[in-house]
Amino acid sequence: MGLILLRVPIGLAMLVVGFAGIWLVTGSPRPIMGQLKSLPYDTFSSYSLSIVPLFLLMGQFATRGGMSRALFHAAETWLGHRRGGMAMAAVGACGAFGAICGSSLATAATMGQVALPELRRAGYSGALSTGGLAAGGTLGILIPPSVILVIYAVLTEQNIAKLFIAAVVPGALAALGYLLAIAVYVRLKPDAAGTRPRSDRATRVRALSRVWPVLAIFLLVIGGIYAGWFTPTEGAAVGAAGTGLVAALSGGLNRGGLIESLLSTAVASGMIFFIILGAAVFNGFLAFSQLPQQAVAAVSASGLGPWAVLALILACYLVFGCIMDSLSMILLTIPIFFPMVMALDFGLGPEATALWFGVLVLIVVEVGLITPPVGMNLFIINSMTEDVPIGETFKGVLPFILSDLARVAILVLFPGLTLGLVALLF
Numbered sequence: 001m002g003l004i005l006l007r008v009p010i011g012l013a014m015l016v017v018g019f020a021g022i023w024l025v026t027g028s029p030r031p032i033m034g035q036l037k038s039l040p041y042d043t044f045s046s047y048s049l050s051i052v053p054l055f056l057l058m059g060q061f062a063t064r065g066g067m068s069r070a071l072f073h074a075a076e077t078w079l080g081h082r083r084g085g086m087a088m089a090a091v092g093a094c095g096a097f098g099a100i101c102g103s104s105l106a107t108a109a110t111m112g113q114v115a116l117p118e119l120r121r122a123g124y125s126g127a128l129s130t131g132g133l134a135a136g137g138t139l140g141i142l143i144p145p146s147v148i149l150v151i152y153a154v155l156t157e158q159n160i161a162k163l164f165i166a167a168v169v170p171g172a173l174a175a176l177g178y179l180l181a182i183a184v185y186v187r188l189k190p191d192a193a194g195t196r197p198r199s200d201r202a203t204r205v206r207a208l209s210r211v212w213p214v215l216a217i218f219l220l221v222i223g224g225i226y227a228g229w230f231t232p233t234e235g236a237a238v239g240a241a242g243t244g245l246v247a248a249l250s251g252g253l254n255r256g257g258l259i260e261s262l263l264s265t266a267v268a269s270g271m272i273f274f275i276i277l278g279a280a281v282f283n284g285f286l287a288f289s290q291l292p293q294q295a296v297a298a299v300s301a302s303g304l305g306p307w308a309v310l311a312l313i314l315a316c317y318l319v320f321g322c323i324m325d326s327l328s329m330i331l332l333t334i335p336i337f338f339p340m341v342m343a344l345d346f347g348l349g350p351e352a353t354a355l356w357f358g359v360l361v362l363i364v365v366e367v368g369l370i371t372p373p374v375g376m377n378l379f380i381i382n383s384m385t386e387d388v389p390i391g392e393t394f395k396g397v398l399p400f401i402l403s404d405l406a407r408v409a410i411l412v413l414f415p416g417l418t419l420g421l422v423a424l425l426f
Contacts (some may be wrong), residue, residue: 004328007103014331015278020282021105021282021285043277050236052244055147055236058102059106064252065224066250074212075205077208080195081195084193087124090119091182093115094137095136095139097143098142103268104141104376105137107140108134126387126398130378130388130396131395132396133381135178135404137377141366142170142174144222146362148326148365149163149164151327151331155338156358162355163358164232169282170363174366177406184399196348202405207376220238286336302324309344316337317333322371326347334361348415352415360403360412364408370398373394
């Protein structure tokens with residue numbers, strides 16, 4: 001944490017601390033030096049991790065194919081005439097784009113470029129425009145497919161397909177909660193949102209017909225995984241190929257765009273994989289030091305009930321979200337927190353507990369992306385407008401944070417909302 005506050009990249013911070021920690025615990029650098037001969041290859045050649053660059057590439061193709069603009073335009077024609085309707089349309093478009101993207105930052109950046117100018121022209125306040133888009137961007141990692149869920153599945157050895165289906169209902173609740181937050185916001189502050197003329201039925205139908213590729217790709221990828229047609233990794237490959245084909249046919253993906261998409265995917269994948277390597281070394285240090293086992297013993301001896309421990313863990317994620325990104329939080333904390341949670345009795349089976357906890361972690365990590373003062377999505381959206389101070393963006397996102405906290409409480413109290421669909425399908 002000290003190195004992170006000194007602005008050392010999180011992957012390097014974990015690598016350094018893990019290397020030094022193993023040296024201190026064992027009294028020799030030989031164990032880690034011997035491990036480094038095979039660790040990078042063993043880590044990066046993981047079949048499960050190959051899903052990450054494929055989903056990132058799918059998001060790149062979707063952006064260049066104009067799917068984000070088509071989604072926003074379709075939602076706008078149906079909701080734009082209502083008070084706060086364009087902000088609701090932006091959130092809905094973020095959720096739909098997240099279904100083929102898997103990255104919160106990419107969803108926020110892409111939809112911000114499309115929707116923010118339209119919202120400002122329609123008379124929406126800077127706080128509501130930027131706060132709503134920053135919150136909507138978080139749907140990119142919550143609605144399957146999600147890169148963060150893939151990493152969690154790899155770390156905890158869980159079924160990726162089951163994690164994806166467990167996130168469907170919480171993702172829908174997130175979108176509905178954001179729509180409700182907008183509805184309440186514009187009633188309390190009527191001057192924060194403008195209106196536009198109602199679109200006729202023909203315009204609505206035409207706009208809706210342009211988004212069929214998004215629905216088709218989502219159903220092909222997610223439906224194909226659950227139907228057993230292909231594995232999650234194969235589904236990601238099919239999704240990337242399908243999205244690339246749609247982008248090429250729409251004229252948005254030429255040779256230069258393809259090269260840029262591949263390079264952007266390589267850069268993002270390299271960043272993620274380096275963090276994963278640092279986490280692997282850091283986790284080796286945790287194993288040598290027996291910290292997870294000692295943490296479990298300390299929790300058992302503390303006298304705290306399972307629900308109190310879970311509440312403290314989720315509160316820690318909310319604090320961590322103020323100073324680090326979602327992937328870093330997952331890689332840094334799951335090796336410590338996961339054994340603690342699995343040792344507690346919530347009245348669920350081991351697999352159900354792991355799936356439920358994974359979705360809860362995903363949600364609180366998502367809240368961290370919009371929590372001041374260092375919420376990544378807030379700065380991405382705010383950087384796209386010159387006339388909105390960052391303080392206004394902070395104010396605008398508060399209703400959405402309250403919606404997220406209420407959703408976390410509901411999902412904690414009612415695990416069936418997360419696990420019901422998994423039980424039905426599996």
